[in-house]
Amino acid sequence: MNSSxxxxxxxxxxRDIATALTKLQFKNKMVWHKDNELPKSDLIVIPGGFSYGDYLRSGAIAAKSNILNEVIKAANSGCLILGICNGFQILIETGLLKGALLRNKDLKFISKDVYLKVTNNNNKFCKNYKKNNIIRLNIAHNEGNYFTQKDHLKELEDKELIPFKYCNKNGLINDSTNPNGSINNIAGILNNGKNILGMMPHPERMIDNLISNTDGIGLFTSILN
Amino acid sequence: MKFAVIITLKKDVLDPQGKVIEQTLQNMGINSLKNLRQGKYIEIELNESDEKKAKSAIENMCKKLLVNLIIEQYKIIKI
Incomplete structure:
Protein backbone atom coordinates (compact mmCIF):
# COMPACT_ATOMS: atom_id res chain seq x y z
CA MET A 1 0.00 0.00 0.00
CA ASN A 2 1.31 3.47 -0.91
CA SER A 3 1.30 6.23 1.66
CA SER A 4 2.32 9.89 1.58
CA ARG A 15 9.57 11.20 10.88
CA ASP A 16 7.72 9.23 13.57
CA ILE A 17 4.77 8.50 11.32
CA ALA A 18 7.10 7.66 8.40
CA THR A 19 8.95 5.18 10.64
CA ALA A 20 5.66 3.62 11.77
CA LEU A 21 4.35 3.32 8.20
CA THR A 22 7.56 1.80 6.88
CA LYS A 23 7.78 -0.64 9.80
CA LEU A 24 4.25 -1.79 9.02
CA GLN A 25 5.08 -2.37 5.32
CA PHE A 26 3.64 0.77 3.72
CA LYS A 27 5.61 2.16 0.78
CA ASN A 28 5.93 5.69 2.09
CA LYS A 29 6.93 8.99 0.45
CA MET A 30 7.45 12.36 2.09
CA VAL A 31 5.74 15.27 0.30
CA TRP A 32 6.79 18.91 0.80
CA HIS A 33 3.97 21.43 1.26
CA LYS A 34 5.05 23.48 -1.76
CA ASP A 35 4.67 20.53 -4.14
CA ASN A 36 1.79 20.69 -6.59
CA GLU A 37 1.52 16.97 -7.18
CA LEU A 38 0.89 14.00 -4.94
CA PRO A 39 2.58 10.64 -5.50
CA LYS A 40 0.14 7.79 -6.08
CA SER A 41 -1.30 7.24 -2.60
CA ASP A 42 -3.80 4.95 -0.93
CA LEU A 43 -3.26 6.80 2.34
CA ILE A 44 -2.27 10.41 2.95
CA VAL A 45 -1.12 11.36 6.44
CA ILE A 46 -1.01 14.91 7.75
CA PRO A 47 1.33 14.64 10.73
CA GLY A 48 1.48 16.36 14.09
CA GLY A 49 3.60 19.35 14.96
CA PHE A 50 3.28 23.10 14.90
CA SER A 51 2.90 23.96 11.21
CA TYR A 52 3.79 27.62 10.67
CA GLY A 53 4.26 28.04 14.41
CA ASP A 54 0.47 27.85 14.95
CA TYR A 55 0.23 31.42 13.58
CA LEU A 56 -3.29 32.85 13.27
CA ARG A 57 -4.97 29.58 14.40
CA SER A 58 -3.48 26.09 14.63
CA GLY A 59 -3.54 24.61 11.13
CA ALA A 60 -5.02 27.72 9.43
CA ILE A 61 -1.99 28.57 7.28
CA ALA A 62 -1.13 24.96 6.37
CA ALA A 63 -4.73 24.47 5.22
CA LYS A 64 -4.10 27.02 2.44
CA SER A 65 -0.83 25.50 1.16
CA ASN A 66 -0.36 24.23 -2.42
CA ILE A 67 -0.37 20.56 -1.60
CA LEU A 68 -3.57 20.78 0.44
CA ASN A 69 -5.52 21.54 -2.76
CA GLU A 70 -4.35 18.15 -4.02
CA VAL A 71 -5.14 16.47 -0.68
CA ILE A 72 -8.68 17.90 -0.82
CA LYS A 73 -9.13 16.55 -4.37
CA ALA A 74 -7.84 13.13 -3.30
CA ALA A 75 -10.09 13.16 -0.22
CA ASN A 76 -13.13 13.95 -2.32
CA SER A 77 -12.35 11.03 -4.61
CA GLY A 78 -12.22 8.60 -1.67
CA CYS A 79 -8.50 8.38 -0.79
CA LEU A 80 -7.90 7.58 2.89
CA ILE A 81 -6.74 10.64 4.82
CA LEU A 82 -5.38 10.50 8.38
CA GLY A 83 -4.75 13.72 10.29
CA ILE A 84 -3.01 13.35 13.64
CA CYS A 85 -2.91 16.17 16.20
CA ASN A 86 -1.89 19.25 14.17
CA GLY A 87 -2.98 17.20 11.14
CA PHE A 88 -6.47 17.01 12.67
CA GLN A 89 -6.41 20.78 13.19
CA ILE A 90 -5.39 21.26 9.53
CA LEU A 91 -8.21 18.98 8.30
CA ILE A 92 -10.68 21.03 10.35
CA GLU A 93 -9.34 24.27 8.85
CA THR A 94 -9.72 22.91 5.29
CA GLY A 95 -13.36 22.07 6.03
CA LEU A 96 -12.82 18.37 5.22
CA LEU A 97 -13.86 17.69 8.81
CA LYS A 98 -16.47 19.78 10.59
CA GLY A 99 -16.25 21.47 13.97
CA ALA A 100 -13.45 23.32 15.73
CA LEU A 101 -10.54 22.57 18.05
CA LEU A 102 -10.39 25.08 20.89
CA ARG A 103 -7.76 25.59 23.57
CA ASN A 104 -7.71 22.90 26.23
CA LYS A 105 -10.20 23.70 28.98
CA ASP A 106 -7.53 24.24 31.64
CA LEU A 107 -5.31 26.32 29.28
CA LYS A 108 -2.37 23.94 29.69
CA PHE A 109 -0.40 22.11 27.06
CA ILE A 110 -1.07 18.44 27.83
CA SER A 111 1.55 15.79 27.12
CA LYS A 112 0.71 12.40 28.59
CA ASP A 113 -0.57 8.93 27.84
CA VAL A 114 -4.36 8.61 27.97
CA TYR A 115 -6.86 5.79 27.68
CA LEU A 116 -9.24 5.71 24.73
CA LYS A 117 -12.26 3.58 24.05
CA VAL A 118 -12.76 2.39 20.47
CA THR A 119 -16.39 3.51 20.33
CA ASN A 120 -16.88 2.56 16.68
CA ASN A 121 -14.83 0.11 14.64
CA ASN A 122 -17.09 0.00 11.60
CA ASN A 123 -14.62 1.94 9.42
CA LYS A 124 -11.39 1.40 7.50
CA PHE A 125 -9.17 2.83 10.23
CA CYS A 126 -10.36 0.75 13.19
CA LYS A 127 -11.63 -2.57 11.96
CA ASN A 128 -8.73 -4.46 13.57
CA TYR A 129 -9.77 -3.16 16.97
CA LYS A 130 -12.74 -4.68 18.73
CA LYS A 131 -15.61 -2.37 19.59
CA ASN A 132 -15.14 -1.00 23.15
CA ASN A 133 -11.46 -2.00 23.18
CA ILE A 134 -9.54 0.22 25.57
CA ILE A 135 -6.20 1.39 24.23
CA ARG A 136 -3.51 3.68 25.59
CA LEU A 137 -2.08 6.38 23.32
CA ASN A 138 -0.11 9.56 23.87
CA ILE A 139 -1.54 13.06 23.50
CA ALA A 140 0.53 16.23 23.19
CA HIS A 141 -1.46 19.35 22.37
CA ASN A 142 -2.67 22.77 23.43
CA GLU A 143 -5.74 23.02 21.18
CA GLY A 144 -7.48 19.66 21.30
CA ASN A 145 -10.78 20.66 22.84
CA TYR A 146 -13.19 19.51 20.13
CA PHE A 147 -16.36 21.54 19.72
CA THR A 148 -19.22 21.30 17.26
CA GLN A 149 -22.85 22.35 16.87
CA LYS A 150 -25.58 20.21 18.45
CA ASP A 151 -27.00 18.87 15.18
CA HIS A 152 -23.54 17.86 13.92
CA LEU A 153 -22.77 16.19 17.25
CA LYS A 154 -25.96 14.14 16.93
CA GLU A 155 -24.98 13.20 13.38
CA LEU A 156 -21.51 12.09 14.59
CA GLU A 157 -23.07 9.89 17.27
CA ASP A 158 -25.91 8.50 15.12
CA LYS A 159 -23.77 7.69 12.08
CA GLU A 160 -20.95 6.07 14.10
CA LEU A 161 -18.45 8.74 13.11
CA ILE A 162 -16.66 8.87 16.48
CA PRO A 163 -14.05 6.08 16.59
CA PHE A 164 -12.29 7.18 19.79
CA LYS A 165 -13.39 8.73 23.08
CA TYR A 166 -11.26 9.61 26.11
CA CYS A 167 -11.90 7.29 29.06
CA ASN A 168 -10.11 5.80 32.06
CA LYS A 169 -8.49 2.36 32.20
CA ASN A 170 -11.87 0.79 32.99
CA GLY A 171 -13.52 2.47 30.03
CA LEU A 172 -15.44 5.08 32.01
CA ILE A 173 -16.31 8.06 29.82
CA ASN A 174 -17.19 11.24 31.73
CA ASP A 175 -15.85 14.69 32.66
CA SER A 176 -13.27 13.24 35.06
CA THR A 177 -11.73 11.18 32.26
CA ASN A 178 -11.76 14.04 29.74
CA PRO A 179 -8.28 15.58 29.52
CA ASN A 180 -9.03 18.64 27.39
CA GLY A 181 -12.75 19.46 27.60
CA SER A 182 -13.76 17.93 24.25
CA ILE A 183 -17.51 17.70 23.78
CA ASN A 184 -18.72 14.12 24.59
CA ASN A 185 -15.05 13.16 25.30
CA ILE A 186 -14.36 13.04 21.56
CA ALA A 187 -10.73 12.19 20.68
CA GLY A 188 -11.24 11.68 16.93
CA ILE A 189 -13.90 11.97 14.23
CA LEU A 190 -14.61 10.69 10.73
CA ASN A 191 -16.26 12.47 7.81
CA ASN A 192 -19.57 11.17 6.46
CA GLY A 193 -17.76 9.09 3.82
CA LYS A 194 -15.59 7.53 6.58
CA ASN A 195 -12.45 7.96 4.47
CA ILE A 196 -11.09 10.88 6.52
CA LEU A 197 -10.04 10.45 10.15
CA GLY A 198 -8.85 13.29 12.35
CA MET A 199 -7.60 12.46 15.85
CA MET A 200 -5.64 14.23 18.59
CA PRO A 201 -3.87 11.14 20.06
CA HIS A 202 -0.71 9.80 18.39
CA PRO A 203 -1.01 6.16 17.24
CA GLU A 204 2.41 6.42 15.54
CA ARG A 205 4.06 6.75 18.96
CA MET A 206 2.61 3.43 20.09
CA ILE A 207 4.06 0.86 17.71
CA ASP A 208 6.97 -0.53 19.70
CA ASN A 209 7.14 -2.05 23.22
CA LEU A 210 10.70 -0.83 23.56
CA ILE A 211 9.63 2.80 23.89
CA SER A 212 5.90 2.67 24.70
CA ASN A 213 3.34 0.03 23.79
CA THR A 214 1.84 -1.40 20.61
CA ASP A 215 -1.73 -0.11 20.92
CA GLY A 216 -1.34 2.11 17.84
CA ILE A 217 -0.53 -0.75 15.47
CA GLY A 218 -4.18 -1.78 15.07
CA LEU A 219 -4.95 1.44 13.28
CA PHE A 220 -2.28 0.89 10.64
CA THR A 221 -2.99 -2.81 10.15
CA SER A 222 -6.70 -1.94 9.75
CA ILE A 223 -5.78 0.34 6.85
CA LEU A 224 -3.54 -2.33 5.30
CA ASN A 225 -6.20 -5.04 5.20
CA MET B 1 -6.94 52.64 2.50
CA LYS B 2 -6.48 51.16 5.95
CA PHE B 3 -8.76 48.90 7.92
CA ALA B 4 -8.79 47.16 11.27
CA VAL B 5 -10.30 43.73 11.72
CA ILE B 6 -11.31 42.75 15.23
CA ILE B 7 -11.86 39.05 15.77
CA THR B 8 -13.48 37.66 18.90
CA LEU B 9 -14.87 34.31 19.95
CA LYS B 10 -18.64 33.98 19.54
CA LYS B 11 -20.77 34.53 22.63
CA ASP B 12 -21.48 30.83 23.20
CA VAL B 13 -17.86 29.73 22.80
CA LEU B 14 -15.89 29.46 26.02
CA ASP B 15 -13.05 31.97 26.18
CA PRO B 16 -10.72 30.49 28.83
CA GLN B 17 -7.98 33.06 28.15
CA GLY B 18 -10.48 35.89 28.61
CA LYS B 19 -11.68 34.28 31.85
CA VAL B 20 -8.16 34.20 33.26
CA ILE B 21 -7.60 37.87 32.37
CA GLU B 22 -10.96 38.73 33.96
CA GLN B 23 -10.18 36.84 37.15
CA THR B 24 -6.74 38.44 37.40
CA LEU B 25 -8.17 41.95 37.06
CA GLN B 26 -10.78 41.12 39.71
CA ASN B 27 -8.05 39.79 41.99
CA MET B 28 -6.24 43.09 41.47
CA GLY B 29 -9.21 44.79 43.08
CA ILE B 30 -11.06 46.08 40.03
CA ASN B 31 -14.55 45.43 41.34
CA SER B 32 -16.52 47.19 38.60
CA LEU B 33 -15.45 44.61 36.01
CA LYS B 34 -18.54 42.88 34.66
CA ASN B 35 -17.39 40.80 31.71
CA LEU B 36 -14.28 40.44 29.55
CA ARG B 37 -13.67 38.69 26.22
CA GLN B 38 -10.33 38.72 24.42
CA GLY B 39 -9.58 38.43 20.71
CA LYS B 40 -7.32 39.39 17.82
CA TYR B 41 -6.66 42.72 16.10
CA ILE B 42 -5.37 42.84 12.52
CA GLU B 43 -4.46 46.00 10.56
CA ILE B 44 -4.70 45.77 6.79
CA GLU B 45 -3.65 48.38 4.22
CA LEU B 46 -5.06 48.09 0.69
CA ASN B 47 -4.22 49.59 -2.72
CA GLU B 48 -7.83 50.49 -3.34
CA SER B 49 -9.53 53.90 -3.30
CA ASP B 50 -13.15 52.71 -3.51
CA GLU B 51 -14.26 52.08 0.06
CA LYS B 52 -17.00 49.64 -0.90
CA LYS B 53 -14.63 47.51 -2.98
CA ALA B 54 -11.99 47.65 -0.26
CA LYS B 55 -14.45 46.51 2.40
CA SER B 56 -15.62 43.63 0.27
CA ALA B 57 -11.99 42.56 -0.28
CA ILE B 58 -11.47 42.55 3.50
CA GLU B 59 -14.72 40.58 4.00
CA ASN B 60 -13.36 38.02 1.57
CA MET B 61 -10.06 37.76 3.50
CA CYS B 62 -11.98 37.27 6.73
CA LYS B 63 -14.14 34.51 5.36
CA LYS B 64 -11.33 32.69 3.53
CA LEU B 65 -8.55 32.83 6.10
CA LEU B 66 -8.60 35.32 8.94
CA VAL B 67 -11.70 34.11 10.79
CA ASN B 68 -12.98 30.66 11.70
CA LEU B 69 -16.68 31.38 11.36
CA ILE B 70 -17.66 28.35 13.40
CA ILE B 71 -16.23 29.82 16.58
CA GLU B 72 -15.30 33.43 15.77
CA GLN B 73 -17.01 36.66 14.75
CA TYR B 74 -15.44 39.79 13.28
CA LYS B 75 -15.86 43.53 12.84
CA ILE B 76 -14.27 45.63 10.09
CA ILE B 77 -13.45 49.23 10.93
CA LYS B 78 -11.98 51.87 8.58
CA ILE B 79 -9.05 53.64 10.22
Whole structure:
Protein backbone atom coordinates (compact mmCIF):
# COMPACT_ATOMS: atom_id res chain seq x y z
CA MET A 1 0.00 0.00 0.00
CA ASN A 2 1.31 3.47 -0.91
CA SER A 3 1.30 6.23 1.66
CA SER A 4 2.32 9.89 1.58
CA UNK A 5 3.23 12.06 4.55
CA UNK A 6 2.80 15.80 4.03
CA UNK A 7 5.55 17.93 5.57
CA UNK A 8 5.15 21.60 6.55
CA UNK A 9 7.61 23.97 8.16
CA UNK A 10 7.03 23.17 11.84
CA UNK A 11 5.85 19.57 11.41
CA UNK A 12 7.60 17.48 14.06
CA UNK A 13 5.91 14.07 13.98
CA UNK A 14 6.54 13.47 10.26
CA ARG A 15 9.57 11.20 10.88
CA ASP A 16 7.72 9.23 13.57
CA ILE A 17 4.77 8.50 11.32
CA ALA A 18 7.10 7.66 8.40
CA THR A 19 8.95 5.18 10.64
CA ALA A 20 5.66 3.62 11.77
CA LEU A 21 4.35 3.32 8.20
CA THR A 22 7.56 1.80 6.88
CA LYS A 23 7.78 -0.64 9.80
CA LEU A 24 4.25 -1.79 9.02
CA GLN A 25 5.08 -2.37 5.32
CA PHE A 26 3.64 0.77 3.72
CA LYS A 27 5.61 2.16 0.78
CA ASN A 28 5.93 5.69 2.09
CA LYS A 29 6.93 8.99 0.45
CA MET A 30 7.45 12.36 2.09
CA VAL A 31 5.74 15.27 0.30
CA TRP A 32 6.79 18.91 0.80
CA HIS A 33 3.97 21.43 1.26
CA LYS A 34 5.05 23.48 -1.76
CA ASP A 35 4.67 20.53 -4.14
CA ASN A 36 1.79 20.69 -6.59
CA GLU A 37 1.52 16.97 -7.18
CA LEU A 38 0.89 14.00 -4.94
CA PRO A 39 2.58 10.64 -5.50
CA LYS A 40 0.14 7.79 -6.08
CA SER A 41 -1.30 7.24 -2.60
CA ASP A 42 -3.80 4.95 -0.93
CA LEU A 43 -3.26 6.80 2.34
CA ILE A 44 -2.27 10.41 2.95
CA VAL A 45 -1.12 11.36 6.44
CA ILE A 46 -1.01 14.91 7.75
CA PRO A 47 1.33 14.64 10.73
CA GLY A 48 1.48 16.36 14.09
CA GLY A 49 3.60 19.35 14.96
CA PHE A 50 3.28 23.10 14.90
CA SER A 51 2.90 23.96 11.21
CA TYR A 52 3.79 27.62 10.67
CA GLY A 53 4.26 28.04 14.41
CA ASP A 54 0.47 27.85 14.95
CA TYR A 55 0.23 31.42 13.58
CA LEU A 56 -3.29 32.85 13.27
CA ARG A 57 -4.97 29.58 14.40
CA SER A 58 -3.48 26.09 14.63
CA GLY A 59 -3.54 24.61 11.13
CA ALA A 60 -5.02 27.72 9.43
CA ILE A 61 -1.99 28.57 7.28
CA ALA A 62 -1.13 24.96 6.37
CA ALA A 63 -4.73 24.47 5.22
CA LYS A 64 -4.10 27.02 2.44
CA SER A 65 -0.83 25.50 1.16
CA ASN A 66 -0.36 24.23 -2.42
CA ILE A 67 -0.37 20.56 -1.60
CA LEU A 68 -3.57 20.78 0.44
CA ASN A 69 -5.52 21.54 -2.76
CA GLU A 70 -4.35 18.15 -4.02
CA VAL A 71 -5.14 16.47 -0.68
CA ILE A 72 -8.68 17.90 -0.82
CA LYS A 73 -9.13 16.55 -4.37
CA ALA A 74 -7.84 13.13 -3.30
CA ALA A 75 -10.09 13.16 -0.22
CA ASN A 76 -13.13 13.95 -2.32
CA SER A 77 -12.35 11.03 -4.61
CA GLY A 78 -12.22 8.60 -1.67
CA CYS A 79 -8.50 8.38 -0.79
CA LEU A 80 -7.90 7.58 2.89
CA ILE A 81 -6.74 10.64 4.82
CA LEU A 82 -5.38 10.50 8.38
CA GLY A 83 -4.75 13.72 10.29
CA ILE A 84 -3.01 13.35 13.64
CA CYS A 85 -2.91 16.17 16.20
CA ASN A 86 -1.89 19.25 14.17
CA GLY A 87 -2.98 17.20 11.14
CA PHE A 88 -6.47 17.01 12.67
CA GLN A 89 -6.41 20.78 13.19
CA ILE A 90 -5.39 21.26 9.53
CA LEU A 91 -8.21 18.98 8.30
CA ILE A 92 -10.68 21.03 10.35
CA GLU A 93 -9.34 24.27 8.85
CA THR A 94 -9.72 22.91 5.29
CA GLY A 95 -13.36 22.07 6.03
CA LEU A 96 -12.82 18.37 5.22
CA LEU A 97 -13.86 17.69 8.81
CA LYS A 98 -16.47 19.78 10.59
CA GLY A 99 -16.25 21.47 13.97
CA ALA A 100 -13.45 23.32 15.73
CA LEU A 101 -10.54 22.57 18.05
CA LEU A 102 -10.39 25.08 20.89
CA ARG A 103 -7.76 25.59 23.57
CA ASN A 104 -7.71 22.90 26.23
CA LYS A 105 -10.20 23.70 28.98
CA ASP A 106 -7.53 24.24 31.64
CA LEU A 107 -5.31 26.32 29.28
CA LYS A 108 -2.37 23.94 29.69
CA PHE A 109 -0.40 22.11 27.06
CA ILE A 110 -1.07 18.44 27.83
CA SER A 111 1.55 15.79 27.12
CA LYS A 112 0.71 12.40 28.59
CA ASP A 113 -0.57 8.93 27.84
CA VAL A 114 -4.36 8.61 27.97
CA TYR A 115 -6.86 5.79 27.68
CA LEU A 116 -9.24 5.71 24.73
CA LYS A 117 -12.26 3.58 24.05
CA VAL A 118 -12.76 2.39 20.47
CA THR A 119 -16.39 3.51 20.33
CA ASN A 120 -16.88 2.56 16.68
CA ASN A 121 -14.83 0.11 14.64
CA ASN A 122 -17.09 0.00 11.60
CA ASN A 123 -14.62 1.94 9.42
CA LYS A 124 -11.39 1.40 7.50
CA PHE A 125 -9.17 2.83 10.23
CA CYS A 126 -10.36 0.75 13.19
CA LYS A 127 -11.63 -2.57 11.96
CA ASN A 128 -8.73 -4.46 13.57
CA TYR A 129 -9.77 -3.16 16.97
CA LYS A 130 -12.74 -4.68 18.73
CA LYS A 131 -15.61 -2.37 19.59
CA ASN A 132 -15.14 -1.00 23.15
CA ASN A 133 -11.46 -2.00 23.18
CA ILE A 134 -9.54 0.22 25.57
CA ILE A 135 -6.20 1.39 24.23
CA ARG A 136 -3.51 3.68 25.59
CA LEU A 137 -2.08 6.38 23.32
CA ASN A 138 -0.11 9.56 23.87
CA ILE A 139 -1.54 13.06 23.50
CA ALA A 140 0.53 16.23 23.19
CA HIS A 141 -1.46 19.35 22.37
CA ASN A 142 -2.67 22.77 23.43
CA GLU A 143 -5.74 23.02 21.18
CA GLY A 144 -7.48 19.66 21.30
CA ASN A 145 -10.78 20.66 22.84
CA TYR A 146 -13.19 19.51 20.13
CA PHE A 147 -16.36 21.54 19.72
CA THR A 148 -19.22 21.30 17.26
CA GLN A 149 -22.85 22.35 16.87
CA LYS A 150 -25.58 20.21 18.45
CA ASP A 151 -27.00 18.87 15.18
CA HIS A 152 -23.54 17.86 13.92
CA LEU A 153 -22.77 16.19 17.25
CA LYS A 154 -25.96 14.14 16.93
CA GLU A 155 -24.98 13.20 13.38
CA LEU A 156 -21.51 12.09 14.59
CA GLU A 157 -23.07 9.89 17.27
CA ASP A 158 -25.91 8.50 15.12
CA LYS A 159 -23.77 7.69 12.08
CA GLU A 160 -20.95 6.07 14.10
CA LEU A 161 -18.45 8.74 13.11
CA ILE A 162 -16.66 8.87 16.48
CA PRO A 163 -14.05 6.08 16.59
CA PHE A 164 -12.29 7.18 19.79
CA LYS A 165 -13.39 8.73 23.08
CA TYR A 166 -11.26 9.61 26.11
CA CYS A 167 -11.90 7.29 29.06
CA ASN A 168 -10.11 5.80 32.06
CA LYS A 169 -8.49 2.36 32.20
CA ASN A 170 -11.87 0.79 32.99
CA GLY A 171 -13.52 2.47 30.03
CA LEU A 172 -15.44 5.08 32.01
CA ILE A 173 -16.31 8.06 29.82
CA ASN A 174 -17.19 11.24 31.73
CA ASP A 175 -15.85 14.69 32.66
CA SER A 176 -13.27 13.24 35.06
CA THR A 177 -11.73 11.18 32.26
CA ASN A 178 -11.76 14.04 29.74
CA PRO A 179 -8.28 15.58 29.52
CA ASN A 180 -9.03 18.64 27.39
CA GLY A 181 -12.75 19.46 27.60
CA SER A 182 -13.76 17.93 24.25
CA ILE A 183 -17.51 17.70 23.78
CA ASN A 184 -18.72 14.12 24.59
CA ASN A 185 -15.05 13.16 25.30
CA ILE A 186 -14.36 13.04 21.56
CA ALA A 187 -10.73 12.19 20.68
CA GLY A 188 -11.24 11.68 16.93
CA ILE A 189 -13.90 11.97 14.23
CA LEU A 190 -14.61 10.69 10.73
CA ASN A 191 -16.26 12.47 7.81
CA ASN A 192 -19.57 11.17 6.46
CA GLY A 193 -17.76 9.09 3.82
CA LYS A 194 -15.59 7.53 6.58
CA ASN A 195 -12.45 7.96 4.47
CA ILE A 196 -11.09 10.88 6.52
CA LEU A 197 -10.04 10.45 10.15
CA GLY A 198 -8.85 13.29 12.35
CA MET A 199 -7.60 12.46 15.85
CA MET A 200 -5.64 14.23 18.59
CA PRO A 201 -3.87 11.14 20.06
CA HIS A 202 -0.71 9.80 18.39
CA PRO A 203 -1.01 6.16 17.24
CA GLU A 204 2.41 6.42 15.54
CA ARG A 205 4.06 6.75 18.96
CA MET A 206 2.61 3.43 20.09
CA ILE A 207 4.06 0.86 17.71
CA ASP A 208 6.97 -0.53 19.70
CA ASN A 209 7.14 -2.05 23.22
CA LEU A 210 10.70 -0.83 23.56
CA ILE A 211 9.63 2.80 23.89
CA SER A 212 5.90 2.67 24.70
CA ASN A 213 3.34 0.03 23.79
CA THR A 214 1.84 -1.40 20.61
CA ASP A 215 -1.73 -0.11 20.92
CA GLY A 216 -1.34 2.11 17.84
CA ILE A 217 -0.53 -0.75 15.47
CA GLY A 218 -4.18 -1.78 15.07
CA LEU A 219 -4.95 1.44 13.28
CA PHE A 220 -2.28 0.89 10.64
CA THR A 221 -2.99 -2.81 10.15
CA SER A 222 -6.70 -1.94 9.75
CA ILE A 223 -5.78 0.34 6.85
CA LEU A 224 -3.54 -2.33 5.30
CA ASN A 225 -6.20 -5.04 5.20
CA MET B 1 -6.94 52.64 2.50
CA LYS B 2 -6.48 51.16 5.95
CA PHE B 3 -8.76 48.90 7.92
CA ALA B 4 -8.79 47.16 11.27
CA VAL B 5 -10.30 43.73 11.72
CA ILE B 6 -11.31 42.75 15.23
CA ILE B 7 -11.86 39.05 15.77
CA THR B 8 -13.48 37.66 18.90
CA LEU B 9 -14.87 34.31 19.95
CA LYS B 10 -18.64 33.98 19.54
CA LYS B 11 -20.77 34.53 22.63
CA ASP B 12 -21.48 30.83 23.20
CA VAL B 13 -17.86 29.73 22.80
CA LEU B 14 -15.89 29.46 26.02
CA ASP B 15 -13.05 31.97 26.18
CA PRO B 16 -10.72 30.49 28.83
CA GLN B 17 -7.98 33.06 28.15
CA GLY B 18 -10.48 35.89 28.61
CA LYS B 19 -11.68 34.28 31.85
CA VAL B 20 -8.16 34.20 33.26
CA ILE B 21 -7.60 37.87 32.37
CA GLU B 22 -10.96 38.73 33.96
CA GLN B 23 -10.18 36.84 37.15
CA THR B 24 -6.74 38.44 37.40
CA LEU B 25 -8.17 41.95 37.06
CA GLN B 26 -10.78 41.12 39.71
CA ASN B 27 -8.05 39.79 41.99
CA MET B 28 -6.24 43.09 41.47
CA GLY B 29 -9.21 44.79 43.08
CA ILE B 30 -11.06 46.08 40.03
CA ASN B 31 -14.55 45.43 41.34
CA SER B 32 -16.52 47.19 38.60
CA LEU B 33 -15.45 44.61 36.01
CA LYS B 34 -18.54 42.88 34.66
CA ASN B 35 -17.39 40.80 31.71
CA LEU B 36 -14.28 40.44 29.55
CA ARG B 37 -13.67 38.69 26.22
CA GLN B 38 -10.33 38.72 24.42
CA GLY B 39 -9.58 38.43 20.71
CA LYS B 40 -7.32 39.39 17.82
CA TYR B 41 -6.66 42.72 16.10
CA ILE B 42 -5.37 42.84 12.52
CA GLU B 43 -4.46 46.00 10.56
CA ILE B 44 -4.70 45.77 6.79
CA GLU B 45 -3.65 48.38 4.22
CA LEU B 46 -5.06 48.09 0.69
CA ASN B 47 -4.22 49.59 -2.72
CA GLU B 48 -7.83 50.49 -3.34
CA SER B 49 -9.53 53.90 -3.30
CA ASP B 50 -13.15 52.71 -3.51
CA GLU B 51 -14.26 52.08 0.06
CA LYS B 52 -17.00 49.64 -0.90
CA LYS B 53 -14.63 47.51 -2.98
CA ALA B 54 -11.99 47.65 -0.26
CA LYS B 55 -14.45 46.51 2.40
CA SER B 56 -15.62 43.63 0.27
CA ALA B 57 -11.99 42.56 -0.28
CA ILE B 58 -11.47 42.55 3.50
CA GLU B 59 -14.72 40.58 4.00
CA ASN B 60 -13.36 38.02 1.57
CA MET B 61 -10.06 37.76 3.50
CA CYS B 62 -11.98 37.27 6.73
CA LYS B 63 -14.14 34.51 5.36
CA LYS B 64 -11.33 32.69 3.53
CA LEU B 65 -8.55 32.83 6.10
CA LEU B 66 -8.60 35.32 8.94
CA VAL B 67 -11.70 34.11 10.79
CA ASN B 68 -12.98 30.66 11.70
CA LEU B 69 -16.68 31.38 11.36
CA ILE B 70 -17.66 28.35 13.40
CA ILE B 71 -16.23 29.82 16.58
CA GLU B 72 -15.30 33.43 15.77
CA GLN B 73 -17.01 36.66 14.75
CA TYR B 74 -15.44 39.79 13.28
CA LYS B 75 -15.86 43.53 12.84
CA ILE B 76 -14.27 45.63 10.09
CA ILE B 77 -13.45 49.23 10.93
CA LYS B 78 -11.98 51.87 8.58
CA ILE B 79 -9.05 53.64 10.22
Missing amino acids: VIVFPGSNCD
